[in-house]
Amino acid sequence: QVQLVESGGGVVQPGRSLRLSCAASGFTFSNFPMHWVRQAPGKGLDWVTIISYDGNNKYYADSVKGRFTVSRDNSKNTLYLQMNSLRAEDTALYYCARAPFRMIRGVITIIHHFDLWGQGTLVTVSS
């Protein structure tokens, strides 16, 4: 079954850290770029970060740059999001999402949308 399952959310105090995980199954995880997207309660979707299939390229939203770090372990089919210096405004449901790709002249080229989503893990930053 093709799926993404997030974990690691919880309640954390401002300024503390948390690491989220996203376990992939049913597809060749190591071929796919991956995103984190978040959604604050009652609000819209907010893109957070993308990591390339091999982990060598990463991009971040300005709101998390310098505080969040995305990584992956292709041997474990798992995506991670290390979140440091958390703020109240980071409170959200965090989704991992898969980015499709094309092979162009043997190079994996990202297609810029999200074709598979997990169910999300809730992070609450509160004292």
Place this chain on the structure above:
Amino acid sequence: QSALTQPASVSGSPGQSITISCTGTSSDVGGYDSVSWYHQHPGKAPKLMIYDVSNRPSGVSNRFSGSKSGNTASLTISGLQAEDEADYYCSSYTSRSTLVFGGGTKVTVL
């Protein structure tokens, strides 16, 4: 990166057609054919409805169509049905190698 601009709400009667706009800049919507659309029912994860401006994934009804003109993309839902009532989001690739979402549009079937 500012969010793309969508109307907060759009409504229509069953069977009618509605269109949701998504306005950005030449650095995102206008500069790339990488606009996608998602719908999200309450308590559920988003679902891809349109990608690369006008392409439908397998399994998505042909009642959904997408287009783009300049810095504005649009999603049209034809033959509106009760099950189409949801929140809709657009997304675009940007010149900074990031992605950006619209603020979301609540579609109500009257």
